[in-house]
Amino acid sequence: MAAVVGIRACLSALQLSSPALLHSSYKLCALPLIKRSFAAEAKKVFSRDKPHVNIGTIGHVDHGKTTLTAAITKILAEAGGARYKKYEDIDNAPEEKARGITINASHVEYTTANRHYAHTDCPGHADYVKNMITGTAQLDGCILVVAEMVMPGDDTALTLTLRQPMVLEKGQRFTLRDGNKTIGTGLVTEILATSEEDQHNWG
Structure with a gap:
């Protein structure tokens, strides 16, 4: 029935009077109608009734942001609010796997009882700070990940x-300054003995 309505609409809009053009008109109209029906279904499936929050993980390299x-x-x-993504699925670019670090910001989505979250896993390596800043531009809040902290005393x-x-x-005492x-x-x-790489870097 929807296809017939679509054909009539095309015939009316194009002012086609020849029955020979009916087949080509159907081809013109059928695809948009199918697309519209899929779009309507998609809206039903992905409609969100919870507030949306953009968050991200930031911090130094190897401190556990992706983990x-x-x-x-x-x-x-396990609670039904997300699709589980393994570490390897988040850092999935070949160069990231080769170096074992996050280079590009990665995105995952999940839902809790009160909110829907779009989560950006940001790179922490100094060489990719630009990527991190780009990834955090739209965030509402961040999770600062620190592997371990040394407290005074x-x-x-x-x-x-x-x-x-x-x-x-x-036995020599030293002071660390910033x-x-x-x-x-x-x-x-x-x-500890110095490596050849350390000696090369000193040169």
Whole structure:
């Protein structure tokens, strides 16, 4: 019935009087009608009755942004609010798999009891900060992912690679500074042999 209505509409609009043109008119009209019916179905299936929020994960490289994104989809998939995406599915570009880092912002969607979320997993590597800024331009909020924090007074072991050669001895105290601000103090407990790459970078 819909196809017949479409043919009549075309005949009327084009003022076609010859029955010989009926077949070509049907071809012209049938495809848009089919497309319109699919669009109507799509609107029914994907209609959202919850507020929409754009969020993202940001933070330093290798701190777990993509792992957290995958974990969120897994937990919500069990509750029926998302399709589970593995880590490998989120970082799916060949160059990302080869280097093991996020280069381009990736997108996943999920729903909770109160909201629908569009989640952007942003790159954290210094070389791709431009991609991160582009990915966060439309965000309503961010999740800052930090692998671990050293709080004032906490004792922790750090392995530091020096940017230039220095004379150090075991037991020597040192201070870490960021500009004019002291961000930490420590004690040298072990001195590791330098690699050829470190020596090359110093040159």
